[in-house]
Amino acid sequence: MLELRDVNTHYGLSHVLQGVSLSVEPGEVVLLCGRNGVGKTTTIKTIAGWVKPSAGVVQFNGASLNEMESDRICRLGIGLVPEDRRVFPGLTVEENLQLGVLQCPRRSRAESRQILSQVYDQFPRLRERRLQMGTSLSGGEQQMLAIARVLVGAPKLLLIDEPTEGLAPIIVEEIFAIIERLKSEGMPILLVEQNVHRALTVATRFYALERGQVVLQGNAKSTDDREALNKVIAV
Numbered sequence: 713m714l715e716l717r718d719v720n721t722h723y724g725l726s727h728v729l730q731g732v733s734l735s736v737e738p739g740e741v742v743l744l745c746g747r748n749g750v751g752k753t754t755t756i757k758t759i760a761g762w763v764k765p766s767a768g769v770v771q772f773n774g775a776s777l778n779e780m781e782s783d784r785i786c787r788l789g790i791g792l793v794p795e796d797r798r799v800f801p802g803l804t805v806e807e808n809l810q811l812g813v814l815q816c817p818r819r820s821r822a823e824s825r826q827i828l829s830q831v832y833d834q835f836p837r838l839r840e841r842r843l844q845m846g847t848s849l850s851g852g853e854q855q856m857l858a859i860a861r862v863l864v865g866a867p868k869l870l871l872i873d874e875p876t877e878g879l880a881p882i883i884v885e886e887i888f889a890i891i892e893r894l895k896s897e898g899m900p901i902l903l904v905e906q907n908v909h910r911a912l913t914v915a916t917r918f919y920a921l922e923r924g925q926v927v928l929q930g931n932a933k934s935t936d937d938r939e940a941l942n943k944v945i946a947v
């Protein structure tokens with residue numbers, strides 16, 4: 713459903729992605745890993761239209777995303793949970809979620825209320841704190857809010873960038889439990905995660921990046937592929 717073919721992305725003169733090819737098929741959780749600065753976030757941003765590729769093809773369900781604006785890509789069903797969470801200051805938890813609802817303008821009020829209620833069922837802690845300022849939540853709760861805000865837009869594919877960064881181990885497990893639940897519901901996910909060992913337990917396949925290129929891809933359940941990955945990146 714998502715396909716990148718030989719994608720190149722520049723920041724000015726800096727050639728960051730140098731021919732990245734990868735795919736995500738329905739029901740898959742695909743891990744994108746690699747050391748700091750290899751281009752993982754840039755890959756995610758290129759798919760979401762936050763930066764534009766200088767060459768190559770980015771396709772979602774057959775539609776080219778190369779020239780598409782980020783808000784249209786979002787409406788097509790690609791939901792991005794960014795690395796920095798971007799909980800909006802000065803807004804309550806519920807107002808943050810309502811901004812996510814607005815990303816699907818064609819939905820009726822009744823449908824919007826229903827999906828908000830379904831997302832609250834999945835994140836009871838957000839329901840409890842719905843009148844609190846989003847920025848007053850703990851780091852883990854803010855990450856849940858960032859994921860929930862994308863889910864209220866009813867995405868068909870999730871891009872999740874470093875969801876456990878800076879979180880305590882027990883909270884990291886809560887975030888992985890959410891990812892596992894989304895996987896069991898059939899949500900396709902492209903996941904960037906530094907905690908490679910843990911991420912491989914939920915992923916179906918992986919790609920390893922080095923200097924803006926895919927240097928290895930494999931099956932997350934294959935011992936040989938995992939050993940090859942151990943040699944490519946320090947895990």
Ligand SMILES: Nc1ncnc2c1ncn2[C@@H]1O[C@H](COP(=O)(O)OP(=O)(O)OP(=O)(O)O)[C@@H](O)[C@H]1O
Pocket residue numbers: 723726728746747748749750751752753754755
């Ligand atoms: N807006 C920008 N302008 C210029 N260079 C950038 C910009 N964003 C990222 N870079 C550079 O592009 C390269 C890839 O960055 P990117 O954030 O994609 O890597 P990453 O693999 O996600 O790393 P990390 O794990 O540290 O987030 C790095 O050298 C980074 O310094």
